[in-house]
Amino acid sequence: MIVDTHVHISNPGNKRKSLFEVKDELLDSMKRQGIRYSIVIPDNFPNPQCADMDTVFEILKDEKQLFALGTINIFKDKEAHIARLDNLLKTKKIHGIKLFPGHEPFYPTDKRCEPVYELCIEYGLPVVIHTGILSKNNAECAKYNDPKHIMKVVQKHPRLTIVIAHFFWPKMDYCYELTKDIESIYYDTSGMADPEVLEASGGFDKVRRILEKTVLRKLNNVVFGTDWPICSVKKHRELIKSLRVPQELENKVFSLNAIKLYRLGIP
Ligand SMILES: [Zn+2]
Incomplete structure (x- = not known):
């Protein structure tokens, strides 16, 4: 079974x-690529290019194969939004909360992130943190999501579960070294098989080796994610398939780790 967490x-x-048509394409693509479940990550503001939280709920309805995360715009959203996230977590409508440092100018250590961390701790669900550059021409934003800031959050909140998205590309080695011994830090593989990401991060073999090391060291902490529709599901599946790890670890990456981490409640 494969669960795409991103x-x-x-x-x-x-x-x-x-x-709405994009949702149909997603379900089609899942069928073709053998993905049983996907976790949809909304954008944190209303816009025509990417569904925000309200639009995601409207589109997903009772679609059994699709789960959702919550998001927040820490510059605009006030207490009412936190209360809403609380309720969505309680009723299992969302399975974690995504933060976008770098898309927006704030650090994960920002005080305004605290209510999100507290909610995630309370419900035992992860906060997913966007990391890395946006493109080779837009590298400046990575200063906001550098894992060194995430390490400060870990020190302050040892019970908080954190998912690093995109492995802080292109500096994957640095991200690995800094976070490899932290049990509460997880990684989703989204974007890691993208040709631009591979090239900027030292090539396919290097990315494969880093991922392999991570999977072998932290058996429960790597989850499959693709960043569809920007990235190819097939390429990401092939990246995981290329790892020289025992079959049981591959199964963990493809589904078992995600089912536990996001409490998806699927057998
Ligand atoms: Zn994404």
Whole structure:
């Protein structure tokens, strides 16, 4: 079984297509690629290119194969939004909360993130943190999501579970070295098989080796994610398949770790 923990309902390239049609494409793609479940990550503001939280709920309805995370814009959202996230976590409508440092100018150590961390601790669900550069021409933003800031959050909140998305590309070695012994830090593989990410991060073999080391050292802490529709599901599946690890660890990466981490409640 494969669970993709990182997809978006989005329209890359701004095609004239409704976000509802994108959901149908997602289900089609899942069928073709053998993905049983996906976790949809909303954008944290309303926009026509990528579904925000309200739009995601409207689109997902009771779709059994799709789960959702919550998000927040720490510059705009006030207590009412925190109360809403609390309720969504309680009723299992969301399975964690995503923060976007780097997309927005704030550090994970920002005081305004605290209520999110407290909620995630209370419900035993992860906070997913976007990391890395946006593109080779937009590297500046990575200063906000450097794992060294995440390490400070770990020190302050030892019971908080954190998922690092995109392995702080292109500095994956650095991310690995800094976080390899922290049990509460997880990694999703989203974007890691993208050609631009591979090239910037030292090539396929290097990325494969880092991921292999991580999976062998932290058996429970790597979850499959793709960043569909921006990235290819097939390439990400092939990256995991290329790891020289025992079959049982591959199964953990493909589904078992995610089912536990996000409390998906699927057998
Ligand atoms: Zn993403």
